[in-house]
Amino acid sequence: MTALPPATTVARARRAALPVALCLGLAAALTACAGEDPDAGTNGVGKLEATAIEAKAKAAADAAQAVRLSGTLVSKGGTYKLNMQLKKSGGIGSVTSKNSTFELLRAGDALYLKADADFWAHADSDGKGASKPPTEEDTAAADKLDDKYVKVPEDDPSYKQLRGFTEMDVLLDGLLGLHGKRSKGDRDTIGGIRTVKVLGAEGGGGTLDVSLQGTPYPVQFARAGGAGVLTLADWNEDFELEAPTKDAMVDYGRELPRTND
Template sequence: MTALPPGPAARARRAALPVALCAALAAAVTGCGGEDPDAGTNGVGKLEAPAIEAKAKAAADGANSVRLAGTLVSKGGTYKLNMRLKKAGGIGSVTSKNSTFELLRVEDALYLKADADFWATADSDDKGDASKPPGEDDETAANKLDDMYVKIPDDDPAYKQLRGFTDMDVLLDGLLGLHGKLSKGDRDSIEGVRTIKILGGDGNGGSLDVSLEGTPYPLQFARAGGAGVLTLADWGEDFALEAPSKEETVDYGRQLPRRSD
């Protein structure tokens, strides 16, 4: 009895079997071709480290806003930042060893807001005796400043220092620099977004996680020498930035004290 040749359905099943097996074992069977780690990404993971850094810097330079948060160690002090920044200014909070204050900048107008404890301590420091508790006069003045915006004159020595926390270009240019020979690190994810890490000096010069999805924005930066870790998010997302009303603003009446914390 002569066997009939297999029908179309049987031939299709036989053809599909190796394909299905190959897909299931792709990670283990080299003949099937390994899984492409760059599949579905923006492709920057295929580039060398200097080219990835250049892509990330170009993306950051082209963005009109960002949220920057994390820890910054500078000149012996440690600051926790949570700032929303754009070309026209910024808003957010800065926490140091002994105090927390909010900053708001609209164009060149810079405001600081803090609680009464901040101002009472500042007044005490300004009198040259930081170890002495704030007096009654200090507390009375501080209560008037509690949770109010104080506009910082642009000739005040504190203006330039505090403005830097609200300047998108200054912060990004100053913080996102890697030192030493660049190399590629591992793939990772930041807040669920796939990234490729680039290293400066094998990590001793800092590391930068760059998005593998969409625009290759920098998403996390670890500064050299343990000088802080910063996350960058909400790239290109606009936010309201308005000067406070007169009812929310009060005059400090003197130069802001230089704080050592």
């Protein structure tokens, strides 16, 4: 019969083995970290040069049939907050400017605008950029338009500008352009998606985050000169797009008023 070692001997052996095990584990972890591939489990675009990553992202966006675009856009006409679902045949969503918030819906060439009564009551201007106080007639008409879709006539001066917010290809081509020499930036995670950054002029010409997961879609774009940050999501996810029902519409009856944004 083999004699068992005293309990104190076993305890000493365990105490001696613990630091050794910790050291071995730490060494193994450091070795793993040192040899870890940052592109493991990705689509591989992170290994490419900056210009190639940008080209992949542009090709993916051009081929997509739908996208959700949200964020802030700063232009000569003012600052806008967008939340638009877009596809080739139209779009739907909201636009918030300095003075107002309105919704847009475009199905084909038919464009509809929806806003509250306050928007319609204060939409007219004196033609010199100053608002005119709403008359009783304006207020009465605005109440009828409250939260209703109004069809924008195609010959109305505001049609082209408003339609631009619903044009998928126009928005993507116009908003996602980098300026200056391209360079590859850091890795990041945006909305749970791993990305790699492409910088224009070291960031001064804009920063494009491209997905490292699945198709290399653009995920976020910071425009040059602080002209806004846009997030792009729900790529190729289709959504319903139909003209408003008759009970949700009202005929404005004349050229839409100009807003003072």
